[in-house]
Amino acid sequence: MADNLVCVKADTKQVAMQRMPIPTPGPGQALLKTRLSTICGSDIHLVDELPIPPGMPMGHEAVAELVDAGEGVTGFSIGDRVIASCLYGCGVCARCQEGNQQVCENYNAPLNLLFGCQGEYYLVNSAALNMAKVPDDLDDEGALFATDIMSTGFAAIENAGLRFGDSVAVFAQGPVGLCVTAAARARGAGFIIAVEAIAERVAVAKQLGADVVVAPAAAADEIMRLSGGKGVDVAVEALGSQVTLENAFRVTRFGGVVSSVGVYGAFPTVSLPTDGAFLHRRFVTTLCPGGSDRLRRLMDLTRYRKVDLRPLFTHHMKLSETVAAYDLFRDRRNGVIKIALRP
Numbered sequence: 001m002a003d004n005l006v007c008v009k010a011d012t013k014q015v016a017m018q019r020m021p022i023p024t025p026g027p028g029q030a031l032l033k034t035r036l037s038t039i040c041g042s043d044i045h046l047v048d049e050l051p052i053p054p055g056m057p058m059g060h061e062a063v064a065e066l067v068d069a070g071e072g073v074t075g076f077s078i079g080d081r082v083i084a085s086c087l088y089g090c091g092v093c094a095r096c097q098e099g100n101q102q103v104c105e106n107y108n109a110p111l112n113l114l115f116g117c118q119g120e121y122y123l124v125n126s127a128a129l130n131m132a133k134v135p136d137d138l139d140d141e142g143a144l145f146a147t148d149i150m151s152t153g154f155a156a157i158e159n160a161g162l163r164f165g166d167s168v169a170v171f172a173q174g175p176v177g178l179c180v181t182a183a184a185r186a187r188g189a190g191f192i193i194a195v196e197a198i199a200e201r202v203a204v205a206k207q208l209g210a211d212v213v214v215a216p217a218a219a220a221d222e223i224m225r226l227s228g229g230k231g232v233d234v235a236v237e238a239l240g241s242q243v244t245l246e247n248a249f250r251v252t253r254f255g256g257v258v259s260s261v262g263v264y265g266a267f268p269t270v271s272l273p274t275d276g277a278f279l280h281r282r283f284v285t286t287l288c289p290g291g292s293d294r295l296r297r298l299m300d301l302t303r304y305r306k307v308d309l310r311p312l313f314t315h316h317m318k319l320s321e322t323v324a325a326y327d328l329f330r331d332r333r334n335g336v337i338k339i340a341l342r343p
Contacts, residue, residue, distance in 0.1 A: 006119025007058045007322040013048045015058060015326050022121045025070040030127035032064035032082065036140040037117045037319060037341040039329045040086075040148060041174060045263055047326070058322075059118030060086040061147045063140040073127045081134040083299075085290025086114050086148040088130035101130065102287040114147075118322050120343055132295035138303045141340065145179065145309045146298035152261050152288040153179025154298065156236045157187050159284045160259040164188030166233035169223050169251050170210070173201040175312055175338055176261055177238035178208055182307050185209030189234075193226060195219045195244075200335035204311050216244075223251040231256060240264045246272065252281050260285045312338040319343045 003022060010016040025031045038061050046052045066080045076082065089101025089112065096104050104112050107125075116122030124131055134143045153176050162168060168184045170177050173196035184192050185208065194210035196202050202213045214222040224231060231253035237245045240262030248258045249272065258281055264270055301307040314337045317325050325339045 004121045009047050009052055009054055009056045015323055023123045025068050027071045028126055029070045030073050030124045031068040033067045033121055035063045037062040038338050044330055057116035057119055060114040062117035063144050082131050083143055083147050084124040084131045087112050087288050087290050088126050091126055091129040101290045132292040141310045142302045143299050146295050148288050149175050149179050150298050152176055154183040155286045155289050156180050156259045156261040157183040159286050160234045160257040162187050162234050165190040167191040168234040169193040169232045170236045171195045171244040171248055172239035173205040180236045180238050181205055181210050182208040186307050193223055220247045220250045237262045242270050254280045257282045313340045315339040
């Protein structure tokens with residue numbers, strides 16, 4: 001019986017709502033019923049640019065209710081409110097054992113990406129390892145971002161080794177960039193410079209911890225001026241473009257770190273000049289780290305009021321309106337940052 005309404009990729013740059021059967025969980029899998037979902041910038045890349053086949057259920061960020069579980073899924077009860085990492089691992093390979101489920105050797109990207117969260121029901125693989133209960137005193141909006149963009153944004157700062165008092169520049173204040181800004185403040189950055197032009201995003205960036213927001217057009221020159229000509233300790237590229245990556249290097253001091261979490265979906269390769277502005281800097285990249293322990297720690301940051309990313313939700317729509325939500329999100333209309341989708 002096809003009674004699972006889900007948003008699927010219909011064709012390049014096209015999504016559609018489709019009725020599909022409710023999936024049955026196998027060993028290690030959990031069947032979840034969506035309570036709150038959203039659209040991610042990665043979804044746009046998947047639909048517009050990447051070779052994901054038509055008919056693929058979309059979405060990888062959600063808060064849900066556990067309705068069924070296969071053999072081996074322990075530590076949970078039917079009816080639990082849960083979240084799952086957007087990138088999951090097998091739990092067995094060397095990468096998973098060292099805590100890097102996002103680069104699991106047995107689930108090669110994008111096959112380890114959670115799909116189907118923009119539907120009424122979806123499956124989570126290796127659920128015992130990749131799923132966490134949502135605390136009773138944390139609402140859905142406070143929990144959802146731990147599944148992807150919060151983890152990604154915090155990883156950008158963690159992997160850069162940002163020390164308390166360091167200066168940091170964050171290029172682009174889209175959803176991920178805003179999470180980077182929040183992470184920099186939570187980590188104890190001394191001076192946070194954000195790069196953004198859209199008024200609504202500028203306002204949220206300041207709310208989340210940016211001390212100064214500069215326009216993209218002359219961002220590199222302005223950041224160098226603000227840093228006394230020396231450059232910042234850490235620069236984060238959170239957009240995914242050649243220009244912003246180059247600028248991130250240009251504003252980073254000698255011995256500093258450039259951290260990239262931008263998705264270069266339309267750019268299979270990027271290049272870097274080899275002049276002096278690019279020498280003696282460390283460059284790190286990351287995919288979204290996951291796992292149940294990380295999910296719990298990220299939720300605790302919101303639960304205990306160290307971070308609050310709820311202001312990213314600017315629009316609220318029905319899950320059945322997901323096609324229209326894609327158009328709104330892709331076009332960045334009406335000040336949209338993130339759209340809360342509910343059944």
